[in-house]
């Protein structure tokens with residue numbers, strides 16, 4: 001049991017990636033740190049379920065190799081990122097089209113791949129052939145039918161303009177993007193001088209997927225940052241599942257630093273109170289929970305709106321022939337925002353002989369989400385999904401804090417001397433934002449407490465076992 005008199009320099013409340021990365025920076029600077037986590041495992045929203053040899057993430061799939069914090073966070077040196085095929089595969093007008101940057105080719109002038117209609121893309125079976133007009137799904141935008149010529153990205157000139165725009169974006173410093181006027185992303189796109197079909201057929205579905213925001217109400221500055229990450233890196237997943245990232249961070253902390261199954265009920269500048277072990281004294285408290293739990297512990301903190309996200313996992317022994325591509329629907333003709341044969345990207349996620357197909361539904365899901373997703377996937381992949389087996393349907397109502405304008409990407413992490421807060425709700429609502437907020441909070445704590453030296457002689461390591 002945790003001894004009531006136990007002290008640490010800093011107590012971190014919450015073992016998501018924000019709290020764990022902050023704890024790693026603090027312990028590396030010689031500050032004794034205790035992480036208290038209410039759940040029975042670390043990782044928070046980056047959890048991975050193991051079912052029958054499959055590794056099923058609760059989160060969507062879209063990290064970017066260009067997220068600076070994935071490279072800069074100490075403790076993540078051993079992280080293996082599995083990239084998707086370059087760019088994305090768009091499904092539009094019944095065919096597949098590849099679009100995306102060619103990494104490395106021409107350096108900063110990396111050219112946009114010419115859009116290739118994949119003549120080999122199979123037609124869907126007649127029972128699931130797409131309707132002539134996109135299917136309207138409540139709460140989702142339906143695109144107008146486009147001409148087949150050059151769909152969905154338009155003519156070669158349109159594609160060249162898009163390539164130039166993405167290349168410019170990749171080379172623009174983040175500070176300049178953050179100085180641009182701020183609008184809802186959907187409105188800002190219309191003012192970017194790109195053809196309507198490029199916007200509707202490519203940028204809207206891509207941004208919706210990157211931001212988990214089907215209506216594109218997100219701040220245009222956050223949207224620009226997301227597009228910049230897309231243009232300058234590769235979309236990727238952590239090898240072994242999303243949990244690999246928090247597990248790696250937790251494993252680099254001194255043994256006994258992380259205590260799971262411990263819920264914090266109140267905080268002050270010098271102590272926390274837990275439901276299970278009473279009061280724990282310390283010299284500073286870092287609240288690293290999700291936004292709603294943070295507002296409960298720190299009254300006055302704003303609770304944002306959230307974007308709901310549903311992830312549906314299927315398995316089949318006959319995987320569709322889309323390789324390691326991320327597939328988006330340019331027609332917005334069903335509930336799936338993006339989907340991939342994830343076991344092609346990261347083979348460790350499925351047992352031998354089986355394929356794992358993971359699909360993400362944004363916003364409020366339709367009534368029978370699995371049936372609606374299967375029907376949509378049949379059109380997107382051009383195969384029958386009738387024999388696919390459903391492994392899991394995971395809905396998270398408060399998945400991602402909304403980032404509507406005006407959005408402050410650097411919300412204060414220091415509330416008082418001794419009381420700090422981090423998490424994706426203080427930055428951008430992404431893994432990058434969560435890690436960066438942990439970075440900022442640990443820097444503020446070290447500045448206040450005096451960095452680089454142990455602040456007190458640590459008490460004996462507490463004997464609370466870390467639950468599995």
Ligand SMILES: Cc1cc2nc3c(=O)[nH]c(=O)nc-3n(C[C@H](O)[C@H](O)[C@H](O)COP(=O)(O)OP(=O)(O)OC[C@H]3O[C@@H](n4cnc5c(N)ncnc54)[C@H](O)[C@@H]3O)c2cc1C
Pocket residue numbers: 013014015016017018019036037038039042043044045046058059060061062063212262263264265288289290293309310311396398399400422423424425429430431432434
């Ligand atoms: C379905 C879904 C899809 C997503 N897709 C993407 C994506 O494609 N790309 C991307 O970059 N990001 C995505 N995200 C967002 C990303 O997962 C989060 O931004 C990130 O994981 C947040 O980390 P965090 O440490 O800030 O918070 P969390 O992971 O929420 O961690 C907070 C921790 O605090 C604990 N806690 C809460 N209250 C208490 C208490 N009182 N006492 C002790 N512990 C407490 C919680 O149990 C939790 O473990 C997605 C999220 C979801 C849910």
